Amino acid sequence: MADSATAPAPGAVSRAPVAEATGISKRYGATVALRDARITIAEGESHALVGRNGAGKSTLVSVLTGLQQPDTGTLRFSGEPAPAFGDIDAWRSRVACVYQRSTIIGDLTVAENLFLNRQSDSALRPIRWKDLRQRAEQLLGEYGVDVDPSVRARHLTVEQRQFVEIARALSFGARFIVLDEPTAKLDARGIDRLFDRLRDLQRQGVAFLFISHHLQEVYDLCTTVTVYRDAAHIRTAAVAGLGKHELVEAMTGESATTTDAHDARAASPASPAGSEELLRVEGLTLAGACRDLSLSVRTGEVVGLAGATASGNVQVGEAVAGLHRAEGGRVSVDGRTVRTGSVPASLAAGIGLVPEDRHVQGLVNNRSVAENATLTVTDQLGPFGTVLPARTRAFAQRMIRDLDIKTPGAGTPVSALSGGNQQKVVVARALATDPHVLVAIRPTNGVDVKSKEFLLARIGEVAGAGKAALIVSDELDDLRVCDRVVVMFHGRAVAEFDRGWKDEQMVAAMEGVAGTPAAADTEEHGR
Ligand SMILES: Nc1ncnc2c1ncn2[C@@H]1O[C@H](COP(=O)(O)OP(=O)(O)OP(=O)(O)O)[C@@H](O)[C@H]1O
Numbered sequence: 001m002a003d004s005a006t007a008p009a010p011g012a013v014s015r016a017p018v019a020e021a022t023g024i025s026k027r028y029g030a031t032v033a034l035r036d037a038r039i040t041i042a043e044g045e046s047h048a049l050v051g052r053n054g055a056g057k058s059t060l061v062s063v064l065t066g067l068q069q070p071d072t073g074t075l076r077f078s079g080e081p082a083p084a085f086g087d088i089d090a091w092r093s094r095v096a097c098v099y100q101r102s103t104i105i106g107d108l109t110v111a112e113n114l115f116l117n118r119q120s121d122s123a124l125r126p127i128r129w130k131d132l133r134q135r136a137e138q139l140l141g142e143y144g145v146d147v148d149p150s151v152r153a154r155h156l157t158v159e160q161r162q163f164v165e166i167a168r169a170l171s172f173g174a175r176f177i178v179l180d181e182p183t184a185k186l187d188a189r190g191i192d193r194l195f196d197r198l199r200d201l202q203r204q205g206v207a208f209l210f211i212s213h214h215l216q217e218v219y220d221l222c223t224t225v226t227v228y229r230d231a232a233h234i235r236t237a238a239v240a241g242l243g244k245h246e247l248v249e250a251m252t253g254e255s256a257t258t259t260d261a262h263d264a265r266a267a268s269p270a271s272p273a274g275s276e277e278l279l280r281v282e283g284l285t286l287a288g289a290c291r292d293l294s295l296s297v298r299t300g301e302v303v304g305l306a307g308a309t310a311s312g313n314v315q316v317g318e319a320v321a322g323l324h325r326a327e328g329g330r331v332s333v334d335g336r337t338v339r340t341g342s343v344p345a346s347l348a349a350g351i352g353l354v355p356e357d358r359h360v361q362g363l364v365n366n367r368s369v370a371e372n373a374t375l376t377v378t379d380q381l382g383p384f385g386t387v388l389p390a391r392t393r394a395f396a397q398r399m400i401r402d403l404d405i406k407t408p409g410a411g412t413p414v415s416a417l418s419g420g421n422q423q424k425v426v427v428a429r430a431l432a433t434d435p436h437v438l439v440a441i442r443p444t445n446g447v448d449v450k451s452k453e454f455l456l457a458r459i460g461e462v463a464g465a466g467k468a469a470l471i472v473s474d475e476l477d478d479l480r481v482c483d484r485v486v487v488m489f490h491g492r493a494v495a496e497f498d499r500g501w502k503d504e505q506m507v508a509a510m511e512g513v514a515g516t517p518a519a520a521d522t523e524e525h526g527r
Helices: 057-064 088-092 110-114 129-142 158-171 188-203 215-221 244-252 261-267 313-320 343-348 358-362 369-380 389-402 419-432 449-464 476-480 503-510
Strands: 019-028 031-041 046-050 072-077 096-098 176-180 207-211 224-229 232-238 277-286 290-298 302-306 328-333 336-338 351-354 437-441 468-473 484-489 492-498
Touching: 019 057, 031 046, 031 057, 031 072, 031 207, 046 057, 046 215, 057 072, 057 176, 057 207, 096 158, 110 129, 110 158, 129 158, 158 176, 158 188, 188 207, 188 215, 207 215, 215 244, 224 244, 232 244, 244 449, 277 313, 277 468, 290 302, 290 313, 290 328, 290 468, 290 484, 290 492, 302 313, 302 449, 302 476, 302 503, 313 351, 313 437, 313 468, 343 351, 351 419, 358 419, 369 389, 369 419, 389 419, 419 437, 419 449, 437 449, 449 468, 449 476, 468 476, 476 503, 484 503, 492 503
Parallel strands: 031 232, 046 207, 046 224, 096 176, 176 207, 302 468, 302 484, 351 437, 437 468
Antiparallel strands: 019 031, 019 072, 224 232, 277 290, 277 328, 328 336, 484 492
């Protein structure tokens, strides 16, 4: 396929690309992560890299940033060969990566993080803290980052941490920054601010490689897009000339259907009117998160609990699953009160959880896909408290098939899976318990467009099987599959929408500019 984005614009001064990788191959044992892959990023360009889960994007990033050596291929920065493997300072002056998981150290101040290992000019000279602070202030000021350098990094928001990481990267001289799913933990306003800052930096000649499963963000921010599929480069094109369907087709290798996940659910009958209330949250008050919040989910229903970062929606979902003790109010399943603050009590009540952060609450990294997927159901894997490996494998293999998890096998350590496929294991594990009420917090985080439809359909099936699901998310795609969406703002329910809402309405409500009257009261809307 022709690369329509590689020719220089008329009149442009042709300079060597900030980064150019050709013929890159990388294997992990039997898995081919990259096969003769390539990418070229021009100066000041914002270039998107997209592809399905496991396509090889993160592997390319680790090659581009000097974390992994490719088996074959060449890499050049601004026309020069890449530094020697392991020469960290030299790599840092050419490229930096801002990951979804921060590399900032929470216990150190912002200034210390910025100048980590370079606090003083020589190892023998004592660190001058006042100087360090001033240098940090200057650096942050230069890039317009409004953060106090003496604050401990753990007190920063996700957004502030990203800005500090970007400023740090630029201070090493890098003019090429890789952003690996930087918007995953930001709300709509945070994303706007990040994009504004990136555009500013782009005008100053900084180039970006932007990885995201949110294709709209690619259209909003990037000029060029490269698509990888099954470890190989498929296409590079100008974003402006490429329709969304064409882009999805390049990613999946299939002709794109117009049926989205939400359309499929919309076609299915809505939850039967008058069906019983399965989950009831009444007057829930959680310290620092919400006050007097009520909602209910009926049998057969998928309810969304929407809200921006500070809305408290995630904490409500977590409280329902037993992770927080309530200061007031009640959670009940099928009419029976569930003790809050106790995960075993929630599990016993039939509540399953897809947690927000798979790294912290989700997976045991060095254990296999099979073990991780079955952690919650060991009682079903053998008699008298034993776990039969064959039964574990069979159980896991079914899940791998059901959720389309891309893995060499059930025995592969979960750490060897791509991010999106790890997320599918987390969802598989929650589904394994066959929960009466599934609480899924941002369940499609890091999951590609096609797999997203798949996962959401699976969650819908929980409700379809006479159970109920609560999807806690600010992702419009996640919310669209819901029968109803309750929107929270600053700890309160401020609006409720039935199916068929418009994106602008939902975004406005999440930002506290609700066009609908506050109406999340279950008494009015529950039946
Ligand atoms: N350390 C590793 N050991 C074994 N296999 C690995 C390792 N890292 C990645 N892989 C495999 O290489 C392939 C490419 O993975 P990669 O993480 O690059 O995909 P990705 O495109 O970034 O996916 P995602 O969108 O899910 O993050 C996958 O099949 C993955 O399982």
